Amino acid sequence: MASASIPLESLAPPPAYGKGIRENPAPVHNHYHIGHEAGPRPSYRRRWVFWTMIGLCAFVVIAGAVVLGVVLKIELAKKSTDATAGRDNSTATSAATSITTSITTSITTSITTSMTLTATPHVDTSMTTSMTLTATPSNSTSRLLSSTSASKDAAATATPFSMLDTSQLASTYVRSQDAAFSRRLLVRQEDTNDLVLTEWATADGPTHYRLKDKLGSSATEAKPGTPLGLLADETGTVHLFYLSRTNTLTYAYEPTAGRWKTGELSNELGAIRASSSSSLSAAWHNGKQADKLLVVAYDNASKKLQLAVTALPAEKNAWYTADVTSLRAVSSPGQSNLAPCYSLAPGDWYDADADGHGGNQHLLIAIAEASGIVAAWECTLDFWPPPDVQTKCNRSSAVFQDGQGSNLLLTPPPRQFSWINLHDDGAASTKDSGFGGYDFTLLSMDGTDTIHENAVGAGITRKDGPGFTASASLGALSATSDHIVFVSTGKDVLVYRKQGTRWQRDAELNATVGNLAI
Numbered sequence: 001m002a003s004a005s006i007p008l009e010s011l012a013p014p015p016a017y018g019k020g021i022r023e024n025p026a027p028v029h030n031h032y033h034i035g036h037e038a039g040p041r042p043s044y045r046r047r048w049v050f051w052t053m054i055g056l057c058a059f060v061v062i063a064g065a066v067v068l069g070v071v072l073k074i075e076l077a078k079k080s081t082d083a084t085a086g087r088d089n090s091t092a093t094s095a096a097t098s099i100t101t102s103i104t105t106s107i108t109t110s111i112t113t114s115m116t117l118t119a120t121p122h123v124d125t126s127m128t129t130s131m132t133l134t135a136t137p138s139n140s141t142s143r144l145l146s147s148t149s150a151s152k153d154a155a156a157t158a159t160p161f162s163m164l165d166t167s168q169l170a171s172t173y174v175r176s177q178d179a180a181f182s183r184r185l186l187v188r189q190e191d192t193n194d195l196v197l198t199e200w201a202t203a204d205g206p207t208h209y210r211l212k213d214k215l216g217s218s219a220t221e222a223k224p225g226t227p228l229g230l231l232a233d234e235t236g237t238v239h240l241f242y243l244s245r246t247n248t249l250t251y252a253y254e255p256t257a258g259r260w261k262t263g264e265l266s267n268e269l270g271a272i273r274a275s276s277s278s279s280l281s282a283a284w285h286n287g288k289q290a291d292k293l294l295v296v297a298y299d300n301a302s303k304k305l306q307l308a309v310t311a312l313p314a315e316k317n318a319w320y321t322a323d324v325t326s327l328r329a330v331s332s333p334g335q336s337n338l339a340p341c342y343s344l345a346p347g348d349w350y351d352a353d354a355d356g357h358g359g360n361q362h363l364l365i366a367i368a369e370a371s372g373i374v375a376a377w378e379c380t381l382d383f384w385p386p387p388d389v390q391t392k393c394n395r396s397s398a399v400f401q402d403g404q405g406s407n408l409l410l411t412p413p414p415r416q417f418s419w420i421n422l423h424d425d426g427a428a429s430t431k432d433s434g435f436g437g438y439d440f441t442l443l444s445m446d447g448t449d450t451i452h453e454n455a456v457g458a459g460i461t462r463k464d465g466p467g468f469t470a471s472a473s474l475g476a477l478s479a480t481s482d483h484i485v486f487v488s489t490g491k492d493v494l495v496y497r498k499q500g501t502r503w504q505r506d507a508e509l510n511a512t513v514g515n516l517a518i
Contacts, residue, residue: 165191166189169487170186173480173484175481185197187228188493189224195228196516214260222244237255243280247278275299281343281344286361287382295344305342322389325395341414343417344419345421347439349364362380368417372409374407376397377394399462415445420441422441443485445476466501471494474487
């Protein structure tokens with residue numbers, strides 16, 4: 001069957017065909033159009049916002065580190081003393097506020113400020129921290145924080161010093177050929193039982209510090225009211241002796257100013273132990289074939305006066321002990337028996353028979369007897385080292401006798417002695433004719449307000465000195481070879497200096513020896 005074809009021309013157009021053409025002359029596209037014009041950039045991608053955020057992050061990190069450091073220092077200060085906690089918190093808050101304000105100003109001025117934070121721990125066991133912040137180009141920030149940090153360190157570490165009522169005193173003068181290196185030391189005990197040293201140098205003012213802060217973990221705690229022995233050698237090394245809580249002899253030494261080390265005071269039997277009421281005294285001695293021996297006098301539990309001797313004090317088991325004599329407690333009317341009172345003269349007795357090599361030199365010891373008479377004992381230690389060492393000690397009746405042959409009788413009985421070496425020019429082999437040929441001055445304290453003075457010399461009779469009277473009862477006594485005397489009255493220390501033949505208060509030293517904050 002054939003299909004018929006219908007010509008297209010015969011078909012009529014749609015009703016709206018022509019109208020659509022006329023109303024939409026533009027061509028119609030049936031695909032997507034992708035534009036090439038850039039749209040608005042987000043704010044977080046803009047350059048100035050990026051650097052602003054970097055600067056803000058740097059500010060937050062540095063300010064946080066500064067505040068953290070200040071807070072840590074406050075906590076350390078609180079542990080050291082509750083008394084200064086409030087002051088430290090106030091200082092730290094103001095320091096943090098000043099630091100933050102200064103940093104904010106610096107960053108506002110220049111976002112690219114360079115900042116460095118340095119934390120340096122103190123070498124000593126006080127464990128203080130020093131912080132320095134440097135801002136460039138803002139120099140005011142650095143100066144502000146440096147001054148704040150310095151005052152903060154002093155406030156954080158300094159605590160008021162209060163001397164123990166029963167504190168003893170020990171002092172020495174370290175003479176140097178160069179006067180700029182000469183120095184004077186005073187040791188006393190705090191009411192916390194810590195030993196506190198005051199050190200005067202010729203070129204600098206006094207410095208005050210606790211022995212435990214210099215020794216750290218190696219420090220041995222002193223017993224309350226411990227006796228003290230202190231002396232220096234020709235090299236400038238200072239030697240300190242005291243008793244521990246178990247009454248063992250304890251030794252520390254200072255080879256250079258402010259730098260302390262511990263030594264072991266022991267022999268082949270172990271640590272050397274003294275009695276609970278022992279005194280301590282130290283001196284140097286030269287005997288036959290025994291030069292530069294360090295001697296410490298103490299009394300043991302059997303009430304025997306003994307000498308601990310060594311040529312190498314820092315060595316282990318290097319000490320040798322020798323007996324001198326038995327001691328008897330000194331009694332005083334209305335008082336219980338007093339502790340034994342004795343003291344080594346600070347240097348050898350310049351015997352008229354001594355040869356140029358010091359072969360017959362004697363170690364002089366003043367001992368208060370039960371009757372109140374001050375007896376003199378002379379000892380020699382020859383042929384060092386042990387076991388060949390020979391020790392000889394004898395009582396000498398003539399040393400403390402005056403021109404009438406009377407012994408030195410002190411009433412009330414003395415409680416403490418201290419010596420002054422009249423050969424203070426350092427010439428140990430010659431006598432100073434300016435002191436009338438006398439070798440030593442013996443000062444004695446009896447618990448009243450009076451210090452008695454007596455000069456002794458080999459081959460001449462004893463001579464009474466003027467002494468002096470303090471403003472209150474005295475509890476402790478110590479003297480140095482440059483004629484400085486320290487005495488304690490309760491919790492205070494008074495300083496006297498000899499001017500000509502009279503003793504006077506030393507205003508300069510008295511101004512620096514009290515009101516301490518260490």
